[in-house]
Amino acid sequence: MPKQPSAQRIVIIGAGFAAMYAALSAARLRDMKGVSSQELEIALVAPEPTLVIRPRLYEPKPETLTAPLQDVLKAIDVLYVQGLAETVDTKSRSVQFVTAKGVRETLPYDRLVVATGSRLFRPNIPGLAEYAFSVDQRDDAVALDRHLHSLADRPASAARDTVVVAGGGFTGIEVATEMPARLRAILGKNAKPRVVIVERNDAIAPDMGAGPRPVIAGALRELNVETRLGAGVASLDDTGVTLSDGVRIESATVIWAAGMRAAPLTAQIPAERDNFGRLLVDRELRVSSVPGVLATGDAAKAACDDVGNYALMSCQHATRMGAFAGHNAAAELLGEPLKPYHQKAYVTCLDLGEYGALFTRGWDRKVEMVGAEAKKTKQEINTVWIYPPKPERAAALASAEPERVTDV
């Protein structure tokens, strides 16, 4: 796809939260400067023009948890290019991608925004690849949902009625606390599902800190969700799971929720990455050692402030990082000042199933709301805030002002 000799092009790889806001924000600055889409083309490359609402994939009906992007991209004159990026050549400044029909094409760029997100990390544990479910990507969540429904055709047994969730972090807790109600909806209201969280650390929610932990522990007690702490999953087979302390749990459903890694495309950029595979970026979200490349969302490790806090692999950080990355990519090409990324407000809103939710504020996670009150906020976040703006040009562009995105 050649471009006009005088034209410039920003290529954004991905169609997640970071990519969506990168596109909106770059288009916003282009619009503010009165520059046309012929002079500065913004192209978004992804397998589908669809935002997968990953933060909701632990819910029932996961096949419905997507939002179309094509209309909003069209409204803001961003070109959608169907394809999976395979190679990035940072010397010639081009991305090679493969289309759904298997055709390989090349897209030159002046600025590249890597917004390829993350994936569940699946270590090499015997039986994990064959028997573990997950709620990481849409297809994973759909496969789990189908499996849960198929349990209703099996005779009641300890294995049928037991779900083991491996990983007691944010995702593990959200999926585990949702499970009792989901299983009762499938197996009947008299079913007595058993849900067990297995966590290698000695505490549940190891990253949450001491303040919120009693609330989580109380919710797990109320929902009868068991925890097995200080032991990891050693192996899985078709009837259950064996833990590192030798304990055996018969279970037809083991859900792996123990850690994420940046998507593999980040390895194509010749730059330093952290243990999660995230590209190290400067405050403007540029990959310092590779001119013309910015990284954002779950694909980037970025400082949020000057006191040592770094962006987490979270939707909340990804949206705002996306807005800064898009702005800065366009700003470099248009000769405008760059904006250093920062995360004004950091909050956590953890779903706790029928118990409600937990809302904390700040990096020290001060508990602000629990139960039904926090659940209302969680539902608002998950059904309104994280969805794409409507395909109305002015409002969509305005929603991507980097300073405003996801201020809670």
Ligand SMILES: Cc1cc2nc3c(=O)[nH]c(=O)nc-3n(C[C@H](O)[C@H](O)[C@H](O)COP(=O)(O)OP(=O)(O)OC[C@H]3O[C@@H](n4cnc5c(N)ncnc54)[C@H](O)[C@@H]3O)c2cc1C
């Ligand atoms: C079950 C679950 C619950 C969660 N709960 C929360 C929560 O409560 N709060 C919160 O803040 N976060 C939560 N998260 C995390 C959040 O979903 C992620 O941090 C967020 O999706 C990251 O956004 P992103 O845009 O960086 O990447 P993603 O959303 O992962 O999007 C990446 C995009 O890149 C595309 N892509 C990847 N590789 C290529 C390629 N080679 N070529 C082209 N396109 C490519 C993908 O198709 C996708 O469109 C949760 C995640 C899960 C799975």
